[in-house]
Amino acid sequence: MSTIAVPRRRAQVRAEGRTIDWRARYFNWFCGSVLLVFAAIWVIPLLWAVDTSLKPDAVIAAHPTDWWSGSWTFHAYTELFSIGNIQTWYLNSFVIATLSAVFAVVACSMAAFAIARTQFTGRRIIYGLIAAGLLIPPQVLIVPQFQEFNAAHLLNTYWVQVLPAVAVPIAVIIFVAFFTGIPASLAEAARVDGASWWHIYRRIYMPLSKPAISAVFIFTFVWKWNDFLWPLLTLTNTRIMTLPVGLSQVSSAFGIQYAEIMASAVLGALPLILVFLLFQRQIVEGIATTGIK
Amino acid sequence: MSTQTVTVDTGTRVRPATTGRRKRRGENRAGWGLATPFLVFYVLFLIGPTVYGIVMSFFNSSLQHSGLGGFAGPDNYTEALTSSDFWQSMWHTVLFTLLTTPPLVALALMLAIFTDRLSRGRWFYRLVFFAPYVIPSAAMALIWVWLYTPEIGLWDKWLTAIGISSPPNWLADPNWAMISVALATVWWTLGFNFVLYLAGLQEIPRELYEAASVDGASRWHQLRRITIPLLNRTTALVLVLQIIASLKIFDQIFLMTSGGPNYSTRPLLEYVYDIGFTDFRTGYAAAASMLYFLVILAVSLVWFFASRRPQRGA
Numbered sequence: 001m002s003t004i005a006v007p008r009r010r011a012q013v014r015a016e017g018r019t020i021d022w023r024a025r026y027f028n029w030f031c032g033s034v035l036l037v038f039a040a041i042w043v044i045p046l047l048w049a050v051d052t053s054l055k056p057d058a059v060i061a062a063h064p065t066d067w068w069s070g071s072w073t074f075h076a077y078t079e080l081f082s083i084g085n086i087q088t089w090y091l092n093s094f095v096i097a098t099l100s101a102v103f104a105v106v107a108c109s110m111a112a113f114a115i116a117r118t119q120f121t122g123r124r125i126i127y128g129l130i131a132a133g134l135l136i137p138p139q140v141l142i143v144p145q146f147q148e149f150n151a152a153h154l155l156n157t158y159w160v161q162v163l164p165a166v167a168v169p170i171a172v173i174i175f176v177a178f179f180t181g182i183p184a185s186l187a188e189a190a191r192v193d194g195a196s197w198w199h200i201y202r203r204i205y206m207p208l209s210k211p212a213i214s215a216v217f218i219f220t221f222v223w224k225w226n227d228f229l230w231p232l233l234t235l236t237n238t239r240i241m242t243l244p245v246g247l248s249q250v251s252s253a254f255g256i257q258y259a260e261i262m263a264s265a266v267l268g269a270l271p272l273i274l275v276f277l278l279f280q281r282q283i284v285e286g287i288a289t290t291g292i293k
Numbered sequence: 294m295s296t297q298t299v300t301v302d303t304g305t306r307v308r309p310a311t312t313g314r315r316k317r318r319g320e321n322r323a324g325w326g327l328a329t330p331f332l333v334f335y336v337l338f339l340i341g342p343t344v345y346g347i348v349m350s351f352f353n354s355s356l357q358h359s360g361l362g363g364f365a366g367p368d369n370y371t372e373a374l375t376s377s378d379f380w381q382s383m384w385h386t387v388l389f390t391l392l393t394t395p396p397l398v399a400l401a402l403m404l405a406i407f408t409d410r411l412s413r414g415r416w417f418y419r420l421v422f423f424a425p426y427v428i429p430s431a432a433m434a435l436i437w438v439w440l441y442t443p444e445i446g447l448w449d450k451w452l453t454a455i456g457i458s459s460p461p462n463w464l465a466d467p468n469w470a471m472i473s474v475a476l477a478t479v480w481w482t483l484g485f486n487f488v489l490y491l492a493g494l495q496e497i498p499r500e501l502y503e504a505a506s507v508d509g510a511s512r513w514h515q516l517r518r519i520t521i522p523l524l525n526r527t528t529a530l531v532l533v534l535q536i537i538a539s540l541k542i543f544d545q546i547f548l549m550t551s552g553g554p555n556y557s558t559r560p561l562l563e564y565v566y567d568i569g570f571t572d573f574r575t576g577y578a579a580a581a582s583m584l585y586f587l588v589i590l591a592v593s594l595v596w597f598f599a600s601r602r603p604q605r606g607a
Contacts, residue, residue, distance in 0.1 A: 027512050031407040038404060039421045045480065046424070048447055049436045064445035111331035119317075120324025126332070133339055135593050139541055139562055140586040143569045143579045144346035145338065151359070167334035197323035226429045228544045229562065233570060247431035248548055251438065261435055268432035276427045277420075284419065287485065288492030 046269070053077070053262035060258050076263035086267055088239060089246035093225050096158055096242060100165035101220040105213055107166050112175030113201045117187050127176070133169035139229060146233055160234045161242070165224055171216045178212035179205055215286035218279060225272060243268055346579045354576035356569075362576060369580035379581060381556070382564035383588075385471065389546070389560060390539035392475040397535050398528070401483050405490035406520060419491065423484030430481075434548035437477040438464065467557035470550050474558065478545055482538070486531045493527030494520070533596040540589055561585050 048067075052060060053076050055069040063069075080086050114120060115127050149160045182205060190200045206213070231242045238246070247268045254260040276283060350369055352361040373379045408418045425433065440447050441463040452460040463473040497520065505515045543562040546552060552559030552567075559567075565585070569578030 024512065028410060031410055035404065035407050035411075035418060039418060042421050042425065042480065042483075044447075045436050045440060048440065052439065064442075065447055065450035107331040107334060111328040114324040114327035118320050118324035118327070120321045120328070123324060123328075126328060129340075130335070133335065135590055136339065136343060136586070137537070137541060137589055139543070140582045140589070141339070141342045141346060143565065143575050143582055144342040144349060146569075147349075147354075147356075147575060148338075148342060148345070150356075163334065164338040167331050167339055169339075172331065197320070197327065201327065222427060226427075228430050229547075229566075232547075233566075244429040244431040247429065247435065250431075251435060258439060262439060265432040265435035265439075268435075269428035272427040272429070273424055276424060280416075280420070284423075284488050284492075287488050 049262045049265050049269075053259055053266050055259055057257050057259050061256075064258070076257075076259035077267070079260060080263055080267065085238060085246055086243075086264070089241055089243040090271070092158070092240060093243040096161040097221045097224040099158065099162045100224040101217045103162065103166040104168050104171055104220040105217050108168055108171035108216060109175045109206065109209070109213070110201065112172045113179055113205055115172070116176045116179035117184065117200070117205070118197060130169045130172050133167075134173070138164065142230065142233060145230075149234060155234050156237045156240050158240075161224065161227075161231060164230070165220060168216075168220065171220070174216060175209070175212055178209050182208055211282075211285070214279075214282045215289070218275075218283055218286060222272060222275070243271075346582060349576050350580035350583050352576045354574075354579070356573035356575055365576060369577045370584070372577060373581050373584055378556075378564065379561075379584075382559050382561045383585075385546075385558055386540055386542060386561045386585075388471060389475060389478075389542045390536060392471065393478050393539045394532070394535050396479050397483055397486055397539075398531055400479065401486035401531065402490050402524070402528070404483075405487050405494055406516070408487075409491060409494040415491075419488065422487045425481050426484035428481075430544035431548060433477065433481050434545060437473075437480075438549055441473055441477075464550050465554055467554050470554060470558045474545050474549055477549070478539075478542075481545070486535060489531050489534075490524065490527060493524050497523050529596070529600060533592065536592055537589060540592065 051067055054072045054074070056071055056073050056075065059066075059069045059071065111126075111130075115123050115130075145164060149155055154160045154163075186204055187200050190204060195203075225242075226244060227242070228244045228248075231245045232248065235241045235245055238249075241249075247264055250264045251261055254264075349361060351365055351367070352363065353365045353369075354360075354362045404418070404422065408415055411418075443449060443460075443462050443465070446463075448463070449460045461469040464470050501519050501523075502515055505519060510518070541562065542560045543566075546558050546560050547563055547566075550558045552563045561581070562585070565578050565581050568574050568581065
């Protein structure tokens with residue numbers, strides 16, 4: 001009996017294994033094709049923008065939806081650069097985003113270190129106040145903030161962009177979480193050795209916090225680079241505009257010169273796509289661990 | 294900063310009480326000192342404007358005169374709550390949220406599950422789906438307005454190619470404008486949720502699936518009984534972040550339709566923008582902002598209390 005039963009069971013297992021294998025293969029094939037279709041949908045708008053930007057306006061007017069053009073040209077790009085606004089907008093966006101990110105990292109990490117490692121009186125209240133700030137979206141403050149900067153005569157300056165971007169509650173929360181993960185004994189040992197609190201922050205905790213620093217830096221940078229409503233309200237002078245605000249004026253400036261419009265869009269999209277390519281790991285990990293939006 | 298000279302005072306241990314107090318005071322001072330730069334900015338540009346905004350909402354403030362203007366009591370609030378324009382823009386904000394949240398959560402989940410199954414090439418899909426998320430709203434709007442252009446746009450060409458002879462007039466048709474903006478938004482921001490889901494999927498131990506398939510559970514079963522339940526926390530996070538992000542809609546609509554045609558897509562933030570910076574009625578605009586803030590606050594608080602119950606690491 002047993003001699004018969006054993007081979008049969010084996011055969012059964014093998015057959016089962018094979019059916020599951022086939023099903024899995026079909027399923028994988030199905031997943032792969034669905035992904036490919038969606039990837040195509042996601043790539044097409046960007047490709048189409050690049051494609052349009054490289055065609056002469058006359059060709060676009062005659063055959064607006066043809067992918068292939070007999071004559072390719074960089075004319076739209078050279079024209080944009082010769083007008084010169086786009087370089088100014090790049091520079092403005094870069095200065096504003098960099099200053100905001102640097103100030104935010106410094107101010108938020110210092111406050112977070114004080115909260116996480118020193119026992120100053122009132123730190124619970126302060127931390128609660130900062131956590132409450134998470135609930136206030138900057139968008140609801142545009143009216144009073146505008147009044148504030150208007151009264152201070154700071155509209156159409158870099159400061160109107162940088163100053164409100166320094167104290168970011170979520171950045172403090174991230175740094176506090178990170179600093180609490182570093183053993184407190186490190187700080188205690190350094191205190192026994194007579195190191196100042198500033199020294200412990202600057203020379204011990206900050207060098208150990210590179211992931212948190214890069215997350216806060218990158219996100220503040222990207223946020224300020226892409227910020228639209230606030231700069232739209234406060235930067236009305238073309239020379240001081242950031243890239244997104246400048247781009248919002250482009251379609252009225254170029255009318256139906258679609259190559260120029262798409263070249264502007266491509267130039268607007270390019271810097272952060274490059275940043276993403278360079279810092280893909282940090283950005284993806286940053287999102288996964290913090291969920292900053 | 295140079296290191297403080299290391300002076301190990303051997304007497305320290307002998308007088309613990311006084312040094313303890315002195316240490317305490319030093320620590321207190323250091324803590325406040327380190328927190329001060331942040332607090333100055335925080336008070337000046339977040340708490341200050343919040344308080345000022347609340348005060349302003351009870352006055353007839355205007356951009357045309359300095360100061361708060363005459364006291365208005367609750368007039369600004371009653372005006373907003375009885376204004377059809379206010380409610381219309383509130384509805385557009387909610388409608389946009391209702392249109393974008395389900396696809397942005399469900400599609401991101403589906404694509405993340407499919408991508409997670411791949412043995413190779415995950416980086417490619419991550420790149421493709423996430424890249425649009427980092428481009429500025431203005432660049433995205435330029436591209437999509439061009440795609441939506443009637444007759445000469447790419448979408449119209451494709452729709453006529455598959456036999457739809459009269460495609461909708463996307464952004465110019467009041468019935469379609471909001472849907473068109475929502476579709477473009479799904480393309481633009483899906484990558485963020487996709488990345489959150491991919492990270493959530495990576496935390497599910499592979500052995501669970503192996504054990505399940507040894508027990509003969511089908512793929513569909515594994516998906517429903519293992520993957521989706523274990524992603525609950527991620528889904529809650531994605532959902533609340535998405536709802537709040539969608540409620541903050543301004544950029545795409547302002548850039549693609551300017552709230553039109555005929556105000557049929559104007560969201561609440563654009564209403565605030567219009568009354569505050571076109572009509573110069575900042576007091577009333579502040580009141581409308583506060584009402585809008587209450588909506589966002591309600592969503593955040595619901596999530597906060599819902600996610601507190603199963604208390605696990607932050």
